[in-house]
Amino acid sequence: MVMLKECDIQTKEVLSWTGLHLFHFSGSTCSQKTRIFLRLKGIEWTSHHLNLAAKEHLKPYYMGINPRGLVPALIHDGKVIIESNDILTYLEEAFPEPALIPASKSDDLxxxxxxxxxxxxxxxxxxxxxxxxxxxxxRPEKDITAYESSGSGTLGGEVDPHRDIEAEFWREMNRHxxxxxxxxxxxxxxxxxxxxxxxxxxxxxxxxxxxxxxxxxxxxxxxxxxxxxxxxxxxxxxxxxxxxxxxxxxxxxxxxxxxxxxxxxxxxxxxxxxxxxxxxxxxxxxxxxxxxx
Ligand SMILES: N[C@@H](CCC(=O)N[C@@H](CS)C(=O)NCC(=O)O)C(=O)O
CATH class of the missing domain: 1.20.1050.10 (Glutathione S-transferase Yfyf (Class Pi); Chain A, domain 2)
Structure with missing residues (x-):
C-alpha cells in the first residue's frame, strides 16, 4: 500500500486536514474508478478537482502532495494515500459496508x-x-524536466523509480x-x-x-x-x-x-x-x- 511518509510530502498543510479529501480529474480513468467506488459505498468526501489539461497536477502544490504527480490522491485525516487500487483497498478497510472485496476472493481480486x-x-x-x-x-520537454525536479521524488523516504517511467512515456511520445x-x-x-x-x-x-x-x-x-x-x-x-x-x-x-x-x-x-x-x-x-x- 502506497501510504506516504511525512518526509515525502512537501505541501505540509494536508497533514492536518480532517475527513476524506480526494484530488481527482473528471476525465481520468483512475479518478472515475475511485468516484464510482465512493458512490457505491455512499461515502461523503471533499472534492479537489485538478484540470489535467491545464496541467494543474504538475504544479508544485500538488507535486508536494503526490510526488508522482498523478491523480487520484486521497487524504484521510492527514494520511496521504496514492495509487487508485491502494486507495480503494484502504477505503474498503476503513468503510467495510457494503463489501466490495469479498473476503473469500481477496487473493483473486x-x-x-x-x-x-x-x-x-x-x-x-x-x-x-x-x-x-x-x-x-x-508534453513539452521543459514540462518533463520540471516534473523530474518537482516534489520530493520519494515514496516512504526512498527514491521513487516510477517517476522515470512516467517521464520516459512522455519523452517517447515526443520523439515520434x-x-x-x-x-x-x-x-x-x-x-x-x-x-x-x-x-x-x-x-x-x-x-x-x-x-x-x-x-x-x-x-x-x-x-x-x-x-x-x-x-x-x-x-x-x-x-x-x-x-x-x-x-x-x-x-x-x-x-x-x-x-x-x-x-x-x-x-x-x-x-x-x-x-x-x-x-x-x-x-x-x-x-x-x-x-x-
Ligand atoms: N497507477 C496509478 C495511475 C495514475 C495515473 O496515471 N493517473 C493519470 C490519470 S488516469 C494521471 O494522473 N495522468 C496525468 C499525467 O500523466 O500527467 C493509479 O492507479 O492511480
Missing part, C-alpha cells in the same frame, strides 16, 4: 487489480492516440510526435488477451468474481469504457464481456462517472472521423501492424 494496474500505460497510450488528438496531450503504431498494437493485444481470459467467467456469472459485484468490476468497467471510446470492438470480440459492460453501464452510479458527449466527446468524434478518412483508426492500425510484423 488483488491479482486482477495488479493485472489492471500493469495495463495503465497501455490504456494511456490508446487514450493519447485514439481518444484525444496529440496536439492537446503532448505521437503514440507509435507498434505501441498501440501492443496495448490492443494486451487488452484483448485479458478480456479473452474474462470471457468464460462472464459467460457463467454476472460479475468478474462471481455473483456479487466487486472492486474489480469497477476497475475493469472503466477500462472497458475507455477502450470503447478508443474504437476497440469490445462487444463483437468479447460478447460476454460486452454483456457485462452493458449491465454495469445500466447502473446510474457507474454511468454518471463516464459521461458521454460534451466537448471531449465532440473532440473524439472529430478525431475518429479524421482517422477513418486517413485509415488510421485503432482497428486499422492493429490490422496493418499485424501484417508487417
Amino acid at each position: 488483488q491479482a486482477m487489480l495488479k493485472r489492471e494496474d500493469n495495463l495503465h500505460l497501455d490504456i494511456r497510450a490508446l487514450t493519447m492516440r485514439f481518444v484525444f488528438p496529440s496536439f492537446l496531450t503532448k 510526435g505521437k503514440i507509435m503504431d507498434q505501441q498501440a498494437k501492443r496495448a490492443y493485444d494486451r487488452f484483448s488477451e485479458a478480456l479473452d481470459d474474462f470471457e468464460p467467467q462472464l459467460s457463467r456469472h454476472d460479475y468478474l468474481l462471481g455473483a456479487e459485484i466487486s472492486l474489480v468490476d469497477i476497475a475493469w468497467y472503466i477500462y472497458a469504457r475507455r477502450l470503447i471510446a478508443a474504437g476497440y470492438p469490445l462487444h463483437s470480440k468479447h460478447p460476454a464481456v460486452g454483456a457485462w459492460f452493458d449491465r454495469l453501464h445500466a447502473k446510474p452510479d457507474f454511468r454518471q462517472e463516464v459521461p458521454e458527449g460534451g466537448l471531449a466527446g465532440a473532440i473524439t468524434s472529430l478525431l475518429h472521423l479524421t482517422q477513418r478518412v486517413r485509415g488510421t483508426t485503432l482497428e486499422q492500425v492493429r490490422q496493418r501492424t499485424s501484417t508487417f510484423t
Whole structure:
C-alpha cells in the first residue's frame, strides 16, 4: 500500500486536514474508478478537482502532495494515500459496508487489480492516440524536466523509480510526435488477451468474481469504457464481456462517472472521423501492424 511518509510530502498543510479529501480529474480513468467506488459505498468526501489539461497536477502544490504527480490522491485525516487500487483497498478497510472485496476472493481480486494496474500505460497510450488528438496531450520537454525536479521524488523516504517511467512515456511520445503504431498494437493485444481470459467467467456469472459485484468490476468497467471510446470492438470480440459492460453501464452510479458527449466527446468524434478518412483508426492500425510484423 502506497501510504506516504511525512518526509515525502512537501505541501505540509494536508497533514492536518480532517475527513476524506480526494484530488481527482473528471476525465481520468483512475479518478472515475475511485468516484464510482465512493458512490457505491455512499461515502461523503471533499472534492479537489485538478484540470489535467491545464496541467494543474504538475504544479508544485500538488507535486508536494503526490510526488508522482498523478491523480487520484486521497487524504484521510492527514494520511496521504496514492495509487487508485491502494486507495480503494484502504477505503474498503476503513468503510467495510457494503463489501466490495469479498473476503473469500481477496487473493483473486488483488491479482486482477495488479493485472489492471500493469495495463495503465497501455490504456494511456490508446487514450493519447485514439481518444484525444496529440496536439492537446503532448508534453513539452521543459514540462518533463520540471516534473523530474518537482516534489520530493520519494515514496516512504526512498527514491521513487516510477517517476522515470512516467517521464520516459512522455519523452517517447515526443520523439515520434505521437503514440507509435507498434505501441498501440501492443496495448490492443494486451487488452484483448485479458478480456479473452474474462470471457468464460462472464459467460457463467454476472460479475468478474462471481455473483456479487466487486472492486474489480469497477476497475475493469472503466477500462472497458475507455477502450470503447478508443474504437476497440469490445462487444463483437468479447460478447460476454460486452454483456457485462452493458449491465454495469445500466447502473446510474457507474454511468454518471463516464459521461458521454460534451466537448471531449465532440473532440473524439472529430478525431475518429479524421482517422477513418486517413485509415488510421485503432482497428486499422492493429490490422496493418499485424501484417508487417
Ligand atoms: N497507477 C496509478 C495511475 C495514475 C495515473 O496515471 N493517473 C493519470 C490519470 S488516469 C494521471 O494522473 N495522468 C496525468 C499525467 O500523466 O500527467 C493509479 O492507479 O492511480
